[in-house]
Amino acid sequence: MPQPAVPELFEDDSHSVVEIRTDSLQGLRELGPPDLVHLVKQPNKSTTRQVGVYHHVTGIDASSSASLAAYINTLTYTPTDKVNRVTSGLYCCYNAFSRVDMRVQVQIPGTVESYCVDERGNKLEATEEHWLETYLCSVLRAYSYADNGSGDTIKRIIGVRRFNPITSTEQEQRFLDVAEKLFFNGWQLGSDPEIQVPNLVSNHLTSGLLHYIRITGRFASGINLFQKLREKDPEISSLLARVYIAGDEEVKAITLLHEAIEELPMDYSLLDCQAEFCNRKGRSELALEIAKRGVVSAPSEFGTWARLAEIYVAQENWELALLTLNSCPMFTYQDKDAPRLPEPSRISLPLAPETLCDEIDDAGATPGDQEVHPTLRRLAAGNYKGTFHKAYMLLTEITKRIGWDQLLKIRSQVFVMEEEYRNERQPVPSGKSQNASTIALRGTDTPQPNGHGEPDSLPSTSSSEEQEDDEEPPAAASHLEPDVSKPSSSVTVRSGAETPQPQPPSSDPTHQQYVQFQHKRLCERWLDNLFMVLYEDLRIYTIWRTEAAQYKQQQLAYKKNSEEWEILGELADRLHHPDEAVEAWQACLSMRFSPKAMRGVLRLYERHGDNRGVLGALIRLIAWQYRWYSEFSPDLYYAIRKLIEDDGAVKVRSIIQATSLPQHILDLTHQYAGLCAAFRSDGTEG
Structure with missing residues (x-):
């Protein structure tokens, strides 16, 4: 398989990236960052002036110092740089078991030295056990830190070669x-x-x-x-x-x-x-x-x-x-370890000839260059990860199945609402305390909207002061037309950081006789915030669909720029509206190539069993990944493997070959199919 090009990040003379990596070792908590490859270059016509360049890499065989030195040797000749030569190279690979950084120093021409550096910066001898651990960590990083096809991981860290x-x-x-x-x-x-x-x-x-x-x-x-x-x-x-x-x-x-x-x-x-x-x-x-x-x-x-x-x-x-x-116990999201390096003084991102294709070239369409409406920029749900992302997806699944109004109704039956809290500040009778968690486990004492049933106390995990911060937003009380199960676009929602102004108590004398307050729970602050974020997602989604329908009725073009369409596609996707998501992603692709949008369209083809459509999307995604130095994406390989299981390798290869794209682009996808054959996947026999 042709090697992806070599990106080069030029080191700032005032900051040594190797020293900065050493200083950051004690802060690593996961598998460690991608491997760092640092080269010292010297002009062919000069023996004094030197420049440091570096890039990151995953998937290189890290079982011995010889294999890492061999990788550095492959970098001694760069087709895009014919005026400089490499005089030395350093390969850094993190061992998350022993929490040391394995390093191989290569002098060209000259010697190879291997050692390891601990969290305090001390230089230690590299043992066979160290290399065994480092090899396993390297393989795990290659799979864990690979891109899923959407391009998000690739764009997050610049200049990473993935093998x-x-x-x-x-x-x-x-x-x-x-x-x-x-x-x-x-x-x-x-x-x-x-x-x-x-x-x-x-x-x-x-x-x-x-x-x-x-x-x-x-x-x-x-x-x-x-x-x-x-x-x-x-x-x-x-x-x-x-x-x-x-x-x-x-x-x-x-x-x-x-x-x-x-x-x-x-x-x-x-x-x-x-x-x-x-x-x-x-x-x-x-x-x-x-x-x-x-x-x-x-x-x-x-x-x-x-x-x-x-x-x-x-x-x-x-x-x-x-x-x-x-x-649910919620945990602070611990992201994958990433390089903590200063901005390079200059960046060189060469393009491999094997990836030249106008259709997938998005180099001139950098996100952020386009004017995006502030309301789309502010949508917070797209940034959720870990436990908060999974909890939010559960909440959106409930909303998809019962609608926003019904969700609010059930919420008011389960949790203490703002008006109830203000008018019912009486202590709960002793001896009748229950915990919300045990109620969920028993599954029998569902809080009743009429206030009857076994009384329960408020959980001790939330204080009354916290509840005042998390009171029901005024927007949650809105009612929509029967055919729209989302909030009206005319209603505004408060941000998570604001506290609504207290409202005067109702003059209704029945409010003084509340008893159902003691049958409810205080909504945890994080869940209260999720409700507000969900409200904003639904509000923006409703505005979009209403405006799109009006424009269609008037036979007018509904215009958004490509990045806005990409955001709207993500919005519809997380609200479980796949058809509307694909509509937005296809509108984005009609303007420019977007791996995120193409990945979304690929999922549609997979759901509908359109194998030709799946292959067309895969070919473009594989080529785009390769253009950005990623030789391998596990998720794209999985998609190819499933196609071969369904249709057989011969048919898949024939469909790839029949695609009207340059042969060098098709060959990249053939390499994935060849990998399936090497592992004797189902459908590759014969």
Whole structure:
């Protein structure tokens, strides 16, 4: 496969990027940043003047100093720079197990020196164990930090070359062997942001293994690995069961889960796997009790509460779904480690000849150059990640199914509203306190709108002062026309930082006799903010659809710039309106190429089973990724693999070849199909 071009970021003379990387080591909390490659260049006609250039890379074989030195040697000749020569190079690769930075210094021509640097900047000897750990971390980073096709990851860090770390069954076997050796140390790597405490089965190593197995379809290899590990610890049964399910061996998975839960009845990973399976099969009544037990076994984990909320949504038990969502423990999002380097003095982003194609060239369409309406810029939901993103998607799923007005009605039945709070400041009778979490678990004492039922106290996690900050926004009381289940565009909503002005108490004497206040919960501040963010999303969505309908009726063109269409597509997508999202993304693509919009259109083609459309989108996304130095995207590889499973490799290759794009662009997609053949994926035989 042709190598992607080499980006060059020129070092500011006053800041050494290597020293800055050393200083930042003690702040790393995840798998570490992409590998740093620093080169010293010297003009061919000068022996004194030198310049430092660097770039980042993932997916390079980091099993030894020789393999990293070999990569530096490939950079000694650059077609785009014929006036300078490389005199030395330094490769830095982070080892998240031992928390040291492995470094290989190459003098050209000359010697190769390898060592490691700890968090305090001390230079240490690099051992074989260090290289084993570094190799595994390098593979996990390559998959974890890869772009999913939308371009978001690529645009986040400039100048990163991304390679596929595993291109053959032999390399796969080495990866799995090392993973087996270091498996029981995997908790040291940290975990996904939805996991509060990394453990044996929930950490970056297990996530990376499951991700690799799903992407490549190498289920037999995964089953073999986890069967061996399960003999050492039965907790690993949950991972083996997930691979069985992904590999369409559901009978084995259920048998395994039954046996494992009998042995470990309160293992929340096993319970969550079983509850997810039952719920996906439409048996939410079976999943419910399992999910409740999962919450009891791990009450401080977000995932168990979120699973219970999902099941209540599947059962259309909206009150308990909101109560459960309100009980979810929320964690501050811990983003992937990124390079903390100063702005380079100059940037060179050469274009590889293999990626030349006018149709996918978006180099002149940098986001931010276009005037975007302030209301679209201010939409906060698109920035949610981790637990807050998942909670928001649960809330939007409920809204999609019952509408905004009904959501507000149920919210007022479950949570204390502003007017009730102001008029009912009496203490709760002692001896009748209950916790919102236990109500959600029992699933029997749903708060009643008429105030009857068993009285409950307010949870101790929210104070009255916090509730005053999170009072119901005036916008939430609005009512819409029957055919629109979203807020009216004429109503404004307060921002999360503002507090509404107190309103005078109602003169209605019945308000002095409230008793239902003690049957409700205080809405957690974060959930109250989600309601307001959701309101703003729905408000903007309603304005867009109303204006678009009016323009269409008047036979006028509804105009937005490409970045606004991209934002509207994301808005409709997170509100679960896929057709409207695709409409916006297609409007964006009609103006310029956008990987985010093309990724959204690709999902539409996949839903509709339009394999030709899927391939057309994949070809363009693969070429765009390669143009920005990414040789490999796991998600795009997965899409190709699924197509080959459905239609066979011969047909897929024929459709690719019949596409009216330059041959060098088509060849990039053929490389992905060739990778499927190397792993003997279904559909590649013959």
